[in-house]
Amino acid sequence: MMRRFFIFWLTFLAILVLSPRHARADSPDDILVIANKGVSVNSITIPELKAIFLKQKAHWKSGGRVVALNAKEGTALRSVFQKTLLGMSLAKEKSYWQDQKIRTGLSAPPEFGNLLKAVFSLRGSVSYILRKDYREGVVKILLVLPQSN
Amino acid sequence: MSGYKINRTLLFVLWILIFVFFSIPIHLAAQESSESENNGQSEDIDALKQRIEKLKKEDTEHKKKIQELKTQDAEQGAKHKKELEELQAETEEAAFQASMTEGELDIEDETGQRFRMFGFFDLSFGRFFYDEDSPLSLYGLESNWTFFMSNFNLYIQSYMTETLSMLGELRFSFMPHGSDEDYEYEGIPSEGLPSQGIYGNEYTRTTTRAMDPGSSFAYYPGSVTIERIHLTYTPLDWFNIIAGRYPTPFGIWNVDHGSPVVLPIRLPWFMLRAMVPPSQLGAQIYGRLFPTDQLFFDYAFTVSNGQVSSFDAVQDFDDNKAVGLRLKLSYQGDKVSIAGGAYGFYGKNTETKKIVHIVGLSEKATQDKPLQVEIRDDQVYDIYVLSTDLLIEAFGFRLQSEYIWRYEKRSVTRPIPSNFALLHGASPFQTILEPNVYGNDVYFILAYELPLEEWLATRITPYFMWEFGEPRDLLKYRNVTQYIGGINIKPSPFVTLKLEGLIGVFHLDVYGSHFRAVLTQMAVSF
Numbered sequence: 001m002m003r004r005f006f007i008f009w010l011t012f013l014a015i016l017v018l019s020p021r022h023a024r025a026d027s028p029d030d031i032l033v034i035a036n037k038g039v040s041v042n043s044i045t046i047p048e049l050k051a052i053f054l055k056q057k058a059h060w061k062s063g064g065r066v067v068a069l070n071a072k073e074g075t076a077l078r079s080v081f082q083k084t085l086l087g088m089s090l091a092k093e094k095s096y097w098q099d100q101k102i103r104t105g106l107s108a109p110p111e112f113g114n115l116l117k118a119v120f121s122l123r124g125s126v127s128y129i130l131r132k133d134y135r136e137g138v139v140k141i142l143l144v145l146p147q148s149n
Numbered sequence: 150m151s152g153y154k155i156n157r158t159l160l161f162v163l164w165i166l167i168f169v170f171f172s173i174p175i176h177l178a179a180q181e182s183s184e185s186e187n188n189g190q191s192e193d194i195d196a197l198k199q200r201i202e203k204l205k206k207e208d209t210e211h212k213k214k215i216q217e218l219k220t221q222d223a224e225q226g227a228k229h230k231k232e233l234e235e236l237q238a239e240t241e242e243a244a245f246q247a248s249m250t251e252g253e254l255d256i257e258d259e260t261g262q263r264f265r266m267f268g269f270f271d272l273s274f275g276r277f278f279y280d281e282d283s284p285l286s287l288y289g290l291e292s293n294w295t296f297f298m299s300n301f302n303l304y305i306q307s308y309m310t311e312t313l314s315m316l317g318e319l320r321f322s323f324m325p326h327g328s329d330e331d332y333e334y335e336g337i338p339s340e341g342l343p344s345q346g347i348y349g350n351e352y353t354r355t356t357t358r359a360m361d362p363g364s365s366f367a368y369y370p371g372s373v374t375i376e377r378i379h380l381t382y383t384p385l386d387w388f389n390i391i392a393g394r395y396p397t398p399f400g401i402w403n404v405d406h407g408s409p410v411v412l413p414i415r416l417p418w419f420m421l422r423a424m425v426p427p428s429q430l431g432a433q434i435y436g437r438l439f440p441t442d443q444l445f446f447d448y449a450f451t452v453s454n455g456q457v458s459s460f461d462a463v464q465d466f467d468d469n470k471a472v473g474l475r476l477k478l479s480y481q482g483d484k485v486s487i488a489g490g491a492y493g494f495y496g497k498n499t500e501t502k503k504i505v506h507i508v509g510l511s512e513k514a515t516q517d518k519p520l521q522v523e524i525r526d527d528q529v530y531d532i533y534v535l536s537t538d539l540l541i542e543a544f545g546f547r548l549q550s551e552y553i554w555r556y557e558k559r560s561v562t563r564p565i566p567s568n569f570a571l572l573h574g575a576s577p578f579q580t581i582l583e584p585n586v587y588g589n590d591v592y593f594i595l596a597y598e599l600p601l602e603e604w605l606a607t608r609i610t611p612y613f614m615w616e617f618g619e620p621r622d623l624l625k626y627r628n629v630t631q632y633i634g635g636i637n638i639k640p641s642p643f644v645t646l647k648l649e650g651l652i653g654v655f656h657l658d659v660y661g662s663h664f665r666a667v668l669t670q671m672a673v674s675f
Contacts, residue, residue: 047443
């Protein structure tokens with residue numbers, strides 16, 4: 001009896017563990033971290049991305065200067081990105097850059113409306129767009145930040 | 150009778166026969182007509198059937214044709230739709246390519262030549278409370294409620310190329326206008342004691358008053374201090390060069406240094422006493438390594454004129470150059486960040502004086518060399534400094550601490566100034582040579598940002614600071630333990646409001662047992 005009980009639960013657990021997870025469908029509101037096609041890295045971690053956007057890191061691992069580009073202040077994309085990645089409100093981020101200017105002269109990444117164009121045009125640049133704005137072959141994707149519906 | 154019966158029978162039979170006789174033809178006629186009718190109808194039916202068949206066939210063919218036409222139409226339609234989509238895609242692509250290549254991207258900083266100015270200033274209001282007649286009034290600690298302005302710092306910056314930039318920081322001040330120039334000494338002759346460095350017997354304040362001859366308007370110009378001005382070359386994260394005048398890369402406070410950045414209003418004692426040279430003139434190599442994505446290792450190597458107590462090291466009076474090494478390790482997590490570092494500094498401070506020898510007045514001047522100028526070491530000492538720092542930020546809390554140790558080892562010494570002797574309680578006529586000195590200073594700041602930003606749109610951070618300061622053994626009467634409590638309010642990223650109370654307890658009673666202060670400040674960054 002115990003043996004059957006044991007076999008039953010073992011089988012149940014095996015099915016649970018080995019069964020394929022239901023794949024999440026891509027959402028058009030996912031945020032894609034994109035880079036200029038000249039950048040030689042093909043992926044990036046979130047801590048590294050955060051360090052780039054806070055200007056704690058100024059060069060790619062493979063060499064070459066990083067140019068971080070932000071979405072325009074006040075846009076939903078910018079708001080989601082800075083909360084998701086930087087963990088800061090807009091006011092806190094602005095305070096951070098005011099402090100950085102006084103400490104070392106560093107200033108916030110420049111802002112653009114058309115980030116796809118900006119990343120396409122600027123060597124070494126990295127930024128972020130919504131999946132629905134992505135165009136195949138123009139820039140490369142380094143990371144996907146899924147957004148729950 | 151039988152004949153009647155026979156007639157009746159016969160009649161019956163006759164009727165039967167007649168009936169049959171006539172019914173048969175009728176029947177036959179009917180049959181004939183029905184047959185003929187049937188034959189006729191059947192032909193019609195056949196004809197109809199054939200026609201129906203024919204129509205059915207035609208209908209089937211029509212339907213087939215219609216289907217073929219529909220299929221053709223569908224194929225045509227699909228083809229046209231595809232062509233239309235391709236055309237749209239081509240148009241969009243062309244428009245996209247045009248949008249991607251037309252027009253210039255206006256990039257600020259780092260990718261183009263760009264010059265800009267920014268800075269900060271502050272306005273404070275408050276007063277100090279200390280014992281009447283305390284020498285603390287010699288240090289500009291206002292004993293009346295007053296507005297005062299300590300900082301107006303202007304930065305200029307230019308990115309000449311991707312890797313070359315310059316940064317300058319100028320500090321504007323009202324000083325020296327209004328500062329104490331000389332004091333009246335009770336009991337000292339009116340002509341003063343020049344040999345002891347005491348001149349005159351009248352209190353005077355510095356005035357920079359100048360009259361504009363064009364308007365007769367009186368101006369009181371202040372001063373400009375160059376806090377930093379340097380070229381920066383940044384080719385790699387791990388290797389960068391600074392050349393010029395730069396803030397010493399040590400600790401937390403010296404790097405933060407601006408009133409909008411630091412939490413309290415008052416500077417800590419070790420900054421006021423410059424236990425570590427706040428700025429240096431020379432060069433610096435620095436960089437950052439990333440052992441992991443969340444771990445940063447910073448280093449900086451400095452070489453400079455060092456620190457000259459009375460001359461601010463804008464010129465070195467010996468060949469010895471001061472060197473320093475900064476090391477720092479930081480962990481940057483999502484909610485927690487920890488950074489710890491140290492800075493070591495060694496330099497030789499040499500102050501010289503020039504003595505003119507004229508023939509006939511000095512043995513060192515001869516007829517052949519009637520004018521000789523001797524440069525004599527007036528004061529020489531080695532400076533050793535070690536500082537450590539720690540910063541922990543987690544869940545809104547901030548814990549900040551620094552410790553500084555300093556040792557001055559004299560090889561050429563000189564008498565301490567007379568006013569120092571006086572403040573030591575010694576006679577101004579007594580010669581006291583400056584001894585070797587050492588000093589210690591340590592402070593802690595604990596702050597917590599209240600989680601109210603979401604509701605008030607304002608960041609509020611109460612803080613508490615404790616400092617134990619023994620900056621220099623020579624100046625024991627200025628050793629003090631400070632307790633500071635305050636609140637830092639940021640209604641905007643550009644404006645910081647501070648309210649602070651402090652108590653300082655002297656380790657010796659020369660200046661009184663303690664002093665207190667209530668201060669407020671508005672710090673603005675722009």
